[in-house]
Amino acid sequence: MVFNPDFLGTHSEEGQANPLLKYLQHQSPEVLARVARSASPEIKQIISQNVQGLVGMLPSEHFNVQITTDRENLAGLLASAMMTGYFLSQMEQRMQLEASLTGSFSLSKDGKDDA
Incomplete structure (x- = not known):
């Protein structure tokens, strides 16, 4: 499982009011990667x-699906x-x-x- 730490740099209005996002922004990339790999x-x-x-x-052998x-x-x-x-x-x-x-x-x- 992969974690993209780049999203933590988001500075939207919602992000500034979100205490969890603030907490995540203060975690090291190693900690975030370890948690993401733990699944x-x-x-x-x-x-x-x-x-x-x-x-x-749909079965890929019969369909070319694009979403x-x-x-x-x-x-x-x-x-x-x-x-x-x-x-x-x-x-x-x-x-x-x-x-x-x-x-x-x-x-x-x-x-x-x-x-």
């Missing part, structure tokens, strides 16, 4: 499938993909936590632990 292959695959579904996917959009719609698509990635990352962490907790103790049939 698992499973998350990347799901995001890719989601974006392809949003854009429309045209404007800046606002593309920004919305990217924001959706980013939010999907954040959501999936949180769910992946939850799944791993549940798996580790399930492996560390067993639950009886009535829902109480055996310890």
